[in-house]
Amino acid sequence: MGEQKELPFPYETKELEPEEEELIKSNLGTYITRYVKLGPKGYMVLKPYMKDAANIYNMPLRPTDVFVASYQRSGTTWTQELVWLVANDLNYEKAAEIPLAERYPFIDGFMFFEPEKRELYADVMSKTADENFDREKYMQLIEFLSLPVSPLLAAAPLTQKRFIKTHLPMSLMPPKMLDTAKVVYVARDPRDVAVSCYHHSRLFKLVDPLKPFKSFWEIFYRGLFTLAPYFEHVKEAWEQRHNPNMLFLFYEELSKDLPASINRVADFLDKKLNEEEINRLCDHLSIDNFKKNKSVNFEEMREIGVLAKGESFIRKGKSGWRDYFDEEMTQQAEQWIEENLTDTDLRFPSMK
Numbered sequence: 001m002g003e004q005k006e007l008p009f010p011y012e013t014k015e016l017e018p019e020e021e022e023l024i025k026s027n028l029g030t031y032i033t034r035y036v037k038l039g040p041k042g043y044m045v046l047k048p049y050m051k052d053a054a055n056i057y058n059m060p061l062r063p064t065d066v067f068v069a070s071y072q073r074s075g076t077t078w079t080q081e082l083v084w085l086v087a088n089d090l091n092y093e094k095a096a097e098i099p100l101a102e103r104y105p106f107i108d109g110f111m112f113f114e115p116e117k118r119e120l121y122a123d124v125m126s127k128t129a130d131e132n133f134d135r136e137k138y139m140q141l142i143e144f145l146s147l148p149v150s151p152l153l154a155a156a157p158l159t160q161k162r163f164i165k166t167h168l169p170m171s172l173m174p175p176k177m178l179d180t181a182k183v184v185y186v187a188r189d190p191r192d193v194a195v196s197c198y199h200h201s202r203l204f205k206l207v208d209p210l211k212p213f214k215s216f217w218e219i220f221y222r223g224l225f226t227l228a229p230y231f232e233h234v235k236e237a238w239e240q241r242h243n244p245n246m247l248f249l250f251y252e253e254l255s256k257d258l259p260a261s262i263n264r265v266a267d268f269l270d271k272k273l274n275e276e277e278i279n280r281l282c283d284h285l286s287i288d289n290f291k292k293n294k295s296v297n298f299e300e301m302r303e304i305g306v307l308a309k310g311e312s313f314i315r316k317g318k319s320g321w322r323d324y325f326d327e328e329m330t331q332q333a334e335q336w337i338e339e340n341l342t343d344t345d346l347r348f349p350s351m352k
């Protein structure tokens, strides 16, 4: 990735303050890959991100490209499958055959792991791993996951429609991307995002299993979790929602009226679906079917013993934050949300 030095990249990085590092460590426990703050909004990227940041920012786009973007745990996987099936004329056979992760290279996914620290990740994992933990396979997986996918995307034949997953905010993507590519952005009530991120971190054993949600929340709402600040992320996409190449969805809208969201995606992609097709797609996308769907549920990772028992990638699939927030946290959240919505007309369906 050395060539990226030649490419224009307007942002600088800033190290975290020692107190911030300490807060993360004490609230999350395990903390191997460090963060750095990027650009004027101080987006929290994991340090390996910088090895491909300029390549991503300058990536050549094609008019056939479709991005599914979000702050993590906002319904990305759900949206990805919906978008892919609509764009591919409801080819369920192919969707079952090729895992979603292969259909959608995850452009920023490499930043979560540093290949040179694979022994360390494996040591941490082995402390809580199941009896079937396969250390070698886990280290190979880390090496594979830590490879940037931008070269792979650049090499995709021109005849191939590219579907790309990202959790990056718009400002870290190519500045003129909406002149060329289509973006479907999905947003969700941040309280549910926080709960879901907590479980997700437990699933991959990225946090100490003894830490309660309250510790995680402390990090999340202070903007010290991956790709925070959360509201800046959502607002950047919200500001582009009238661009004909941007479709802005809310998780809560998908939950409330999936057929309506399917129709919006179909219109956006110039497709037409009849009632029967919509019904079948709703059934395919239901949480119960999704949990069982091997193409989307990441359950294959359980075979090497790295996923925590009692947690899963496809989880509850509904709003549940009230069960996690005590009075103090509820007030903190309300204040945080209010402060961040003063300068925007962004309103979450769950807050109207």
Ligand code: A3P
Residues within 6 Å of the ligand: 070, 071, 072, 073, 074, 075, 076, 077, 078, 192, 195, 196, 197, 199, 285, 286, 287, 290, 313, 314, 315, 316, 317, 318
């Ligand atoms: P919960 O943890 O609240 O259940 P992402 O794909 O961005 O990582 O988002 C994951 C969240 O979307 C999880 O939320 C997951 O359960 C939920 N989700 C995934 N598939 C879903 C579906 N078919 N219906 C409803 N929610 C779904």
